[in-house]
Amino acid sequence: MFVALMLNTVSVEAAVIAPPKKWDGAAAGSYAIKYATSPNKNYHEFLADCTNFASQCVSAGNKYMDCDAKQKPKKGGKVVSTSEKWYYVSGGSKDNYVCTTSWCRCSGKQAFANYWYSYNVGAFAKLSNVRKNSSVGDVIQITKEDGTLQHSIIVSKKDKSEIYCASHTSNYSADKLAEIDKRATKQWGKVKYTVFHFK
Numbered sequence: 001m002f003v004a005l006m007l008n009t010v011s012v013e014a015a016v017i018a019p020p021k022k023w024d025g026a027a028a029g030s031y032a033i034k035y036a037t038s039p040n041k042n043y044h045e046f047l048a049d050c051t052n053f054a055s056q057c058v059s060a061g062n063k064y065m066d067c068d069a070k071q072k073p074k075k076g077g078k079v080v081s082t083s084e085k086w087y088y089v090s091g092g093s094k095d096n097y098v099c100t101t102s103w104c105r106c107s108g109k110q111a112f113a114n115y116w117y118s119y120n121v122g123a124f125a126k127l128s129n130v131r132k133n134s135s136v137g138d139v140i141q142i143t144k145e146d147g148t149l150q151h152s153i154i155v156s157k158k159d160k161s162e163i164y165c166a167s168h169t170s171n172y173s174a175d176k177l178a179e180i181d182k183r184a185t186k187q188w189g190k191v192k193y194t195v196f197h198f199k
Contacts, residue, residue, distance in 0.1 A: 021062040025137025028061030032156040032166035036173035052104040053168035054139045054152040071098045083114035107149040123192040130193045139196040
């Protein structure tokens with residue numbers, strides 16, 4: 001079941017059935033720039049917040065949350081282990097919510113990649129291939145050599161020679177992919193970039 005969202009989060013009371021809207025990568029990118037360094041207070045901020053933030057951006061780009069009507073927001077928060085659904089339901093404050101692991105988890109079982117697998121266009125080692133296969137609003141997951149999805153970033157801007165990405169955990173709104181690659185290689189060794197190209 002698809003539900004229409006409010007601007008930033010969906011509330012149980014406001015959920016209504018609506019047809020899917022057209023994907024808007026520019027809106028996702030604009031959200032990323034706006035909230036990368038000043039997090040949206042309508043959402044809980046996790047210690048490792050990169051995928052929670054990426055999901056917020058994807059939601060802002062008009063991908064609908066597949067809500068489970070049985071789940072209600074919980075004071076202190078609740079994370080439901082599933083990759084069958086993808087949602088964040090607010091109970092009116094950032095610490096009163098319920099969301100899925102597919103919304104907030106980067107790696108492991110029932111994570112973001114497991115829900116959005118049909119949008120995965122590949123893992124690329126060459127930055128030129130990452131640029132070629134991604135657009136503004138797409139999610140890129142930095143992937144270690146052993147295949148572990150380590151960190152989620154979102155394409156916030158793109159020009160002829162470079163793409164710029166936003167992220168949480170280490171908060172930035174428009175860092176060059178080349179600079180992100182230098183930091184990632186230093187921290188994790190040889191990496192690839194798994195691209196989720198939304199449309």
